[in-house]
Amino acid sequence: MHKIEVPEANITFDFPESALEFNQEQTILFSKLLLLYQSGQITFKQLQIHLTYHFLNLKRRADFTKSENNQVAENIYQIGKLVKDYFTEYRENEETKYKVKMDFYIQKIPKLTVDGIEFYGPTDALFNTVYGEYLQVMNHFTEFSKTKSLDDLDAMVATIYRPQKDNYKKLKTSTEYDGDIRKKFNANLTANYVSFISKLDLETKYAIYLYVASCQHFIANCSALDIGGGNSIDLSQLFNGDETEANGLGMLGTLFSLAETKAFGNIKEVAEQNTYDVFAYLVKQSQDYKKLKKNART
Template sequence: MHIIEFAEKGIRKYIPAELSECDTTQYIEMSSLIFQYQFEGLSYKDFRITAFYRLLEMKAVNIGKYDLEKFSNINQYSQLIDTFFEEDTRTKEKKIKQHYIHNPIPKFRGCLRYYYGPADEFNNVSFGEYFDALEAFNDFNDTGETDYLLRLLAILYRKRVLFKKDFDIRQDYDPKKVERRMRAIRFQDKGIIYGCYLWFASFQKYLATAILYIEGKEIDLSVLFSNDGQKQKESKLPGLGMRSVLFSMAESGIFGNLEETRKASMWDVLLRLYDIVKRNADQKANENTK
């Protein structure tokens, strides 16, 4: 968190140093500006200055009331926004700092109702909901078509189911209703649409390095996304990614058939997948000691 002080006026302002420190309003504002900067031609200088104004809840025309010109040039203050990014050591490109898994947009107002998103850490998401969201996420990354951003939002946000606790798996997810929700929320604020994408991206980044503690044991989920440098012989045919996991789990019957597997907890499926990977690794280790 950055602290800005205007001693002569006795004013102290706090602004976030990265997305993880933003409240819901700030997160939506910043997500909208980041989208404009990344996809709509907003220059980085204009992005930085506009973001600075928004985070201070100020309008450019009113900046004089704080006498900022007495303290420093506005461009110097706006450089604080640089902390929202980090430089890729390989490409030297600016990348958004994403180190959060809480849901920064728990709900938003549509035309006729509120739409509610998953709990923090996706704790109440079914594997089917996560699977469909991941497909929309990857499709946007591959094509850049914004319809996939809207689809991701429509998959993860919907009206609240009565008499359900927040930590319950949201069994109400119906992929057949996604298209209808897309039409209902198509004019939603870009900050909400892209903010949902950024949160999902941050969660995916977390999954690739996540370490959980279960029954006092350390569970390193990174093994699900790498083979620790051990190359295995494979055909030249492309794999199915997470779809392969869905099919394999349904085939094994651990959670039931395909539809029942989709309704299982996302975390239960991922932990079961970890268990399978660990058993295979243990088996190979035993074979190497013989």
């Protein structure tokens, strides 16, 4: 967190260094301004100024056309440069453009409320998702990335945001509690959840899109996932650099392949396994195959 000091007023402001330090309100505002920037409704400089005012919680806006406010304008401009740290700068058609960094994998929107019904989201980096849920959310994520269809965006959000488990208060104290407040994933119920999720504002749903995109980026580039006991695994080898569509594995194919091995059981049972447990198994399979291939050459 950047510390911005104003000695004359004896005030110190906190300014996020990256999206990892955003709170929920900042995450949704960023999403809203990003949508406006991507659609050409505001310039990148306007995005910088709006975020700076909000992040510093400045209620009063100075009239920058007046000379006496030149110093204020300069201060805002200099602080606003920090916003560039949330983006990767690149050139296209001799024009400078900005692509958002995938730093949104920390869960900042744990709960949504629609028509009085609460929907709970997954934890950081999709850690508490099951494999069938992961496959479905990535399918909708990929389709929205291609088509920008709001139906796909709604289905993506509705896949991972679900109501609280029945009898949750009693269940969470029992030995059967799996640590997830959400109802068990059931693909057949997604359409029902969509009827509620579709009523959310676009910036909130797009903020969740950034979260899913960042989670997949984290997974596809994670070369040292801590699995305890001083051990780690390299998930990146499973994706071959393909993180946008998450099909480096031939995703759906792995569901059937794993079912054939009986490592987790049938297709339904594989789909109900924790996503990261499945990844860990696939990494081991990949490593065993490479060893077998290497030994065959010697």
